Amino acid sequence: MRIKNGTALMDPDKFLIIAHRGASVQAPEHTMAAYRLAKELEADYLEVDVQMSKDNVLVSIHDLTVDRTTDGSGVVTDMTLAELKRLDAGSWFNQKYPDMAKEEYTKQKIPTLQEIIDEFGKSVNYYIETKKPEQNEGIEDELFELLGQNGLLDESLPEGKVVIQSFSEESLKRMRTFSRKIPLIKLERDPITGPDARKRFEEVCEYAVGIGTYFERIDEDYIKTAKESGLLVHLYTVNSSEIADKWKGIGAHGIFTDNIPGTRV
Ligand code: G3P
Ligand code: CA
Numbered sequence: 001m002r003i004k005n006g007t008a009l010m011d012p013d014k015f016l017i018i019a020h021r022g023a024s025v026q027a028p029e030h031t032m033a034a035y036r037l038a039k040e041l042e043a044d045y046l047e048v049d050v051q052m053s054k055d056n057v058l059v060s061i062h063d064l065t066v067d068r069t070t071d072g073s074g075v076v077t078d079m080t081l082a083e084l085k086r087l088d089a090g091s092w093f094n095q096k097y098p099d100m101a102k103e104e105y106t107k108q109k110i111p112t113l114q115e116i117i118d119e120f121g122k123s124v125n126y127y128i129e130t131k132k133p134e135q136n137e138g139i140e141d142e143l144f145e146l147l148g149q150n151g152l153l154d155e156s157l158p159e160g161k162v163v164i165q166s167f168s169e170e171s172l173k174r175m176r177t178f179s180r181k182i183p184l185i186k187l188e189r190d191p192i193t194g195p196d197a198r199k200r201f202e203e204v205c206e207y208a209v210g211i212g213t214y215f216e217r218i219d220e221d222y223i224k225t226a227k228e229s230g231l232l233v234h235l236y237t238v239n240s241s242e243i244a245d246k247w248k249g250i251g252a253h254g255i256f257t258d259n260i261p262g263t264r265v
Contacts, residue, residue: 009044009125009160010183010209012232016254017263018127019043020237021062024258026100028093029069030060031108035116041260045127045163046120050113050143052136057081058113058146064132068092070110077135084110113143117150126152127163129187133171140174153179165212176207184208185234193222201229212236212256215247223251238263 009016022034023041035046049062054077067073070087090108094101113128130139143164147153152162165185166172172184186208192200204211210232213222218235226233236256238244244255244263257263 009158010163010232012227012253014044014253015248016044016234017042017260018045018047018234018254018256019260020047020256020258021049022046023260025239025262027102028090028105028108029258030062030110031089031105032111032115032119033090033102033105033108035111035120038260039120039124043260044254045125046116047127047129047256048113048116049129049131050139051076051131052139052142053081053084054078055080056138056142058139058142059084060111060113060116062131064135066110081112113146114150117146117152122151122157122161125161125163127165127185130164130166130168130171130175133166133168140171140178144175144178153182155181159183169207173207183210185210185212185232187212189214191218191222193218197222197225198229201226201231204231205229210234210253215243215252215255220250223247227251 019038021029023037024034027034027037038046048060050058051061053059061076065075066087069092070089071091072087087110088106089110090105094105133139147162160183163183163185164175165187167187172186175184184207186204188211191213211226212234215235215238223233232253234254235247235252238255238257239259239262241263255263
């Protein structure tokens with residue numbers, strides 16, 4: 001799939017600010033507080049990693065375990081929603097980042113994707129990642145059902161109201177069978193650079209409109225070749241305006257950032 005010029009959010013001439021896990025420098029990642037702040041800071045997208053609880057509810061959390069970002073321990077997919085909801089998802093942030101700490105963060109819980117959508121509706125744009133689909137069987141079906149129930153797959157919405165990303169090619173290809181239209185982004189941890197990059201981009205074009213990649217492992221040629229192949233390139237995780245500015249100048253289409261105010265260019 002190749003992106004066309006002049007189509008709203010997915011316009012290749014735009015430089016998108018994607019709030020990585022919410023405004024995660026200023027607030028505990030993947031909490032409602034972080035997403036509220038990202039909206040206030042006028043991010044173009046709220047980035048939401050999703051996994052499934054033991055009882056098949058889509059929840060917003062990055063790690064496979066709750067250990068780093070809550071006061072509990074255990075594997076997310078082994079815990080029911082009720083068990084996940086008992087956890088404090090904000091106090092760790094106050095302890096780790098006392099300069100940013102706020103009393104209200106101690107009340108933060110792991111939100112469900114439905115709760116995030118209930119709060120923001122169509123007033124924001126969502127950039128959702130299916131996390132570890134091999135350990136979250138059926139996550140694509142659950143995600144599309146939820147998006148459909150909330151009117152987020154409606155044809156009348158601007159292109160790119162919801163973008164879906166994954167490191168898993170299989171997961172993306174499955175979702176492509178659900179919708180020809182929804183923008184899909186292939187995430188790369190070890191991007192293929194050099195002469196083999198073009199072949200890689202041609203493969204990705206079969207099912208995705210862009211690549212999300214680690215900016216420290218690419219070069220100018222990578223962006224140039226991706227663009228010639230008709231792909232968008234979004235870079236993670238860019239937390240300074242100098243780096244954002246550099247890659248904007250080179251031609252990237254946007255950044256995932258923890259630090260929205262610090263990366264405005
Ligand atoms: O989704 C872009 C970036 O978030 C991928 O890395 O590990 O932060 O989800 P991660
Ligand atoms: Ca992510």
